[in-house]
Amino acid sequence: MVSLQTPVCEFGKKAPGFVLPGVDRQQWTLKKCAGENGLLVIFISNHCPYVQAIRKKLVRDTRELMSLGVNSVAIMPNDTVAYPDDSFENMMRISEEFGFPFPYLLDETQEVARAYGAVCTPDFFGYNANLELQYRGRLDAAGPKSGDDSQSRELFEAMKQVAVNGRGPEKQIPSMGCSIKWRQTV
Secondary structure, three states, X not given: OOEEEOOOOOOOOEOOOOEEEEOOOOEEEHHHXXXXXXXXXXXXXXXXXXXXXXXXXXXXXXXXXXXXXXXXXXXXXXXXXXXXXXXXXXXXXXXXXXXXXXXXXXXXXXXXXXXXXXXXXXXXXXXXXXXXXXXXXXXXXXXXXXXXXXOOOHHHHHHHHHHHHOOOOOOOOOOEEEEOOOOOOO
């Protein structure tokens, strides 16, 4: 397993559009996912231990963000042939098991992950109401120690700030996670 960190936030960069299938069998677009005060785009996978460690907190935080007008969407970008744990069927199972309050989408071509510049799972992209990037940090300092609830809720607090004033915090600590499993090109 390769562990990577996300790059620094490119404040103001517009969110790339997409049309992707969800585990609910619907087609989802960027516009359909966006909330009144912002959108959190999350690249996750089923098999990554970093993602497994934060799933419950992610559900908690995204539910609370919805009440602030910030919607969320999770996108699974990994090669599902080489990593069958990340298959669409397993995405459906995980979404139901954890009660994901957001659409969980499959980026089968990996074009959306490339357009966003996603590098790992989890990778968080927090946008304001104008779909301008304002956050590219981590969920919290606990990382894989998911049971530690004493950590500051960095992602939640940043997106709360974005919901209120349209701007994310200047200081952001990169997310860390498993490398995206890119398809091998021949």
